[in-house]
Amino acid sequence: MKKPALVLLVLTLLAGCGTDAAADAGAAPDGSVSIGAQAKGIGRPAELKVEKQQGIADEVPDAIKSDGKLTIGLGALPTGFPPLAFIGDDDKTPTGAEPDLGRLVAAVLGLKPEFNNDTWDNLFVGIDSGKNEVGFSNITDTEQRKEKYDFASYRQDNLGFAVKEGNSWNFGKDYKNLAGLKVAVGAGTNQEKILVAWQEKLKAEGKTLDIKYFADTPSTFKAIVSGQIDGYFGPNPGIAFQISQTQGTPDAVRNAGVYSGAGESLQGLIAATTKKDNGLIKAIADAINYLIQNGQYKAWLAAYNLDTEAVATSAVNPPGLPKSNT
Incomplete structure (x- = not known):
C-alpha cells in the first residue's frame, strides 16, 4: 500500500497526539x-x-x-x-x-x-x-x-474480499469465481483497476461481473449484509477492522480471500x-x-x-x- 490512508473507515482517533517521542x-x-x-x-x-x-x-x-x-x-x-x-x-x-x-x-x-x-x-x-x-x-x-x-x-x-458472515463463497485466487457476482469497490483505487481488468476478461469469456460503487464505507457494508451486493473488494486491513467491529452481530462479515496488492506476478x-x-x-x-x-x-x-x-x-x-x- 502506497499510503496507509487506504482503509475502510477513517476515525478521528489521534486527537492530542504530537510528533515528539x-x-x-x-x-x-x-x-x-x-x-x-x-x-x-x-x-x-x-x-x-x-x-x-x-x-x-x-x-x-x-x-x-x-x-x-x-x-x-x-x-x-x-x-x-x-x-x-x-x-x-x-x-x-x-x-x-x-x-x-x-x-x-x-x-x-x-x-x-x-x-x-x-x-x-x-x-x-x-x-x-x-x-x-x-x-x-x-x-x-x-x-x-x-x-x-x-x-x-x-x-x-494484500487486498481482500468481504462477504456477509454465512456466505460460503470464496475467491480462491481465481478471477473466474467472480462470474455472475455484484462486487463493490472504491473508485479511483488500485483495486478498482484490478477488478475492471477481471471484468473485461470475464466479458471476453461470455460472463458477467457487475461492479458497484457506494458513497461511503457504511453504505457499502450495509449493502453486503442486506444482500444488495455479494461482496466488497478492498484493502485487507480495512476488512479486518470491519470484522472486529461486527463479530457477533447481524452485520457480521468475513474475509473470503485475498489477492496481492502488487498484482498477479508479485x-x-x-x-x-x-x-x-x-x-x-x-x-x-x-x-x-x-x-x-x-x-x-x-x-x-x-x-x-x-x-x-x-x-x-x-x-x-x-x-x-x-x-x-x-
Missing part, C-alpha cells in the same frame, strides 16, 4: 509485552512472553542501542488507520498492529520502544534524519524506496524500514523471525484479524514493487 508502557520488565492494549475493542488484548535474545541484540549497532531505546516511526497523523495504527483509549498511547509489532521487536532486542508519531511524509523525513531508527507503519517494499532504505518484511500487502510485502546501510535491518529481521518461530507473531496477527497476511519468514530487502508499477 513518547516512552512506551507496552513492554513490561517481567519479559511480557502487552498487545491490543488501549485498542478501543479493535484489537484483542493479550500478554505475550518475549524475552531479550542476546545473540540478536548483539547485532544492533552500538550507536543505536547505546541509549537503551528503539525509536519507532509511525506515519499515522492526523486520523490514524485502524486496525494498524491509532491512538488508544487513554488518548495518548499509540496502539494497533504496527506499534504492537514494534513493541515485540524491541523486546527481543532488549530495548525500550519509543514512538515518534507523525504524518506519512514526515515519517520518512524522520528515518532520513535518524530521528526514527526504524519505521513500522504499513510501508510497502518497493524498488524505488530501496535506493534510500532497507527493508525487513513482516506482512503480505506478492506485495509490508516491511520494517530503516535508513539504508545503518546496520540495523538484519537485527530487525532476525527479531521478527524469532517471533515467527516462537508463536508470538501468530498471536499478534490473530489479535487484529490479520492472519491472512502472514509471511513464513522475514526477509531482508526481498523483491519489491518494480519502479514501473504505478
Whole structure:
C-alpha cells in the first residue's frame, strides 16, 4: 500500500497526539509485552512472553542501542488507520498492529520502544534524519524506496474480499469465481483497476461481473449484509477492522480471500524500514523471525484479524514493487 490512508473507515482517533517521542508502557520488565492494549475493542488484548535474545541484540549497532531505546516511526497523523495504527483509549498511547509489532521487536532486542508519531511524509523525513531508527507503519517494499532504505518484511500487502458472515463463497485466487457476482469497490483505487481488468476478461469469456460503487464505507457494508451486493473488494486491513467491529452481530462479515496488492506476478510485502546501510535491518529481521518461530507473531496477527497476511519468514530487502508499477 502506497499510503496507509487506504482503509475502510477513517476515525478521528489521534486527537492530542504530537510528533515528539513518547516512552512506551507496552513492554513490561517481567519479559511480557502487552498487545491490543488501549485498542478501543479493535484489537484483542493479550500478554505475550518475549524475552531479550542476546545473540540478536548483539547485532544492533552500538550507536543505536547505546541509549537503551528503539525509536519507532509511525506515519499515522492526523486520523490514524485502524486496525494498524491509532491512538488508544487513554488518548495518548499509540496502539494497533504496527506499534504492537514494534513493541515485540524491541523486546527481543532488549530495548525500550519509543514512538515518534507523525504524518506519512514526515515519517520518512524522520528515518532520513535518524530521528526514527526504524519505521513500522504499513510501508510497502518497493524498488524505488530501496535506493534510500532497507527493508525487513513482516506482512503480505494484500487486498481482500468481504462477504456477509454465512456466505460460503470464496475467491480462491481465481478471477473466474467472480462470474455472475455484484462486487463493490472504491473508485479511483488500485483495486478498482484490478477488478475492471477481471471484468473485461470475464466479458471476453461470455460472463458477467457487475461492479458497484457506494458513497461511503457504511453504505457499502450495509449493502453486503442486506444482500444488495455479494461482496466488497478492498484493502485487507480495512476488512479486518470491519470484522472486529461486527463479530457477533447481524452485520457480521468475513474475509473470503485475498489477492496481492502488487498484482498477479508479485506478492506485495509490508516491511520494517530503516535508513539504508545503518546496520540495523538484519537485527530487525532476525527479531521478527524469532517471533515467527516462537508463536508470538501468530498471536499478534490473530489479535487484529490479520492472519491472512502472514509471511513464513522475514526477509531482508526481498523483491519489491518494480519502479514501473504505478
